[in-house]
Amino acid sequence: MQVSQSNGSFKQPLFSVDAVLFSIVDSKLSVLLVDRAIAPYKGCWALPGGYVDVDIDTCTDSTARRKLKEKTGVEPPYLEQLQSFSGADRDPRGYSVTLAYYALVGYQLVSSNVHTVDDAKWWDIASLADLNLAFDHQLIIESALHRVQQKSLYSMLPVYCLAKQFTIAQLKLAIEIIIGKSIQRKSLIRRIEASDMFELMDQKIASGGRLAQVYQLKENVDLISFERNFSR
Amino acid sequence: MQVSQSNGSFKQPLFSVDAVLFSIVDSKLSVLLVDRAIAPYKGCWALPGGYVDVDIDTCTDSTARRKLKEKTGVEPPYLEQLQSFSGADRDPRGYSVTLAYYALVGYQLVSSNVHTVDDAKWWDIASLADLNLAFDHQLIIESALHRVQQKSLYSMLPVYCLAKQFTIAQLKLAIEIIIGKSIQRKSLIRRIEASDMFELMDQKIASGGRLAQVYQLKENVDLISFERNFSR
DNA sequence: TTATATAGTGTCTTAATGACACAAATATAG
């Protein structure tokens, strides 16, 4: 037991940060889970996460980034707050609040990294139903998945699952894997032009047929939102 | 000082919940602020909020609801998590995390309530720039405002600023006040029909000309999202 | 050289919103 800051009268809930890291592995949308080494839920798969280190983390974003880097060796190119989950029963140690983040990363970026630890593993979305996840992490993942799917309908979010340089076909496939339906190549091209987020590289890449134009994200661009969703 | 639960090794940040309550007062989008009775920021205007009471609040939503009811006497018909704000410097008492909510309520619902306390006051959005708000509450309000405006472009969110029964003209005005631009009456009518969220009342209401049809929300409906935004 | 595969373009269709005129119904002024 340890003395913590007081708020004057109430017990504080235990506060933690968790992250749902998405990537596309073998053409399947997947999340990174870690094998819990300690109780509670020892031996269960869980989201990467932990406590804020007030001496290191400038804010909770830093905590999420730090925890993801510990497990993957890299900082994900996209990270955003999802929402918090709280209650007396979600953790057997007592009343708790966890702030969930979601992030996307290109799989080749993670797999090429030598620091990858082996207590972490990618699970494709469909296989999660059979898995007995720690805490309410099943719910958190569902919530994150929903957010990623929605946001992929009106933004270029899925680019963050790709390598730095990519083709239209690769982006199209990433979008289709994430939202679970096919889209029109033409519609995607129109959005790429309208968004002004990408630059054409001089390079072209072989793909079995005509060479494909290579694109990459411009420096310091924000994810822009379109006025309409891809139809459902 | 008081002993809190341990997480094994780290100091925990101080955790609180704040809420940005919106309503339309005198045809202006406004937020409810409270006059802080204690340090820090004593005498400053601040968002209603406080600490989770682990014995009362089933989750952080309950905390937000409880705090809003203390200040307005009613529970807002719409409440949603916004995001959390954290860091070592946002509260002079030390590293802190606050989970911000936003909510909407019909002004007549609040003003008609006898329990309204007088340390709380409605401020219209435009007047906030001059005000020196406590903590990072200025930033939180801006963030909540942005969310409410965005969501009002593709949903019927603004109905929650109205009385239980309302006319199309009232809803149109609420939307226009929130998003800051005028919309087509016809477009709104089409959305009302498409959403299937509302029921026509038998009643009609005087409005200076032809009597207006009265609508109200159906029981237990969710806020549905349209595929497009109102154009900007 | 020819077949096949993938990349990119042209263009018609579709669907929801914007614009706006017009009809219906009510209040008010004279």
Next chain:
DNA sequence: CTATATTTGTGTCATTAAGACACTATATAA
């Protein structure tokens, strides 16, 4: 009581971005 102004509600054409899909361009492979 009548005329006029005002607000509600409808009809319909224009606009815009996405969907569908054919067609052209350019590569590889047999």
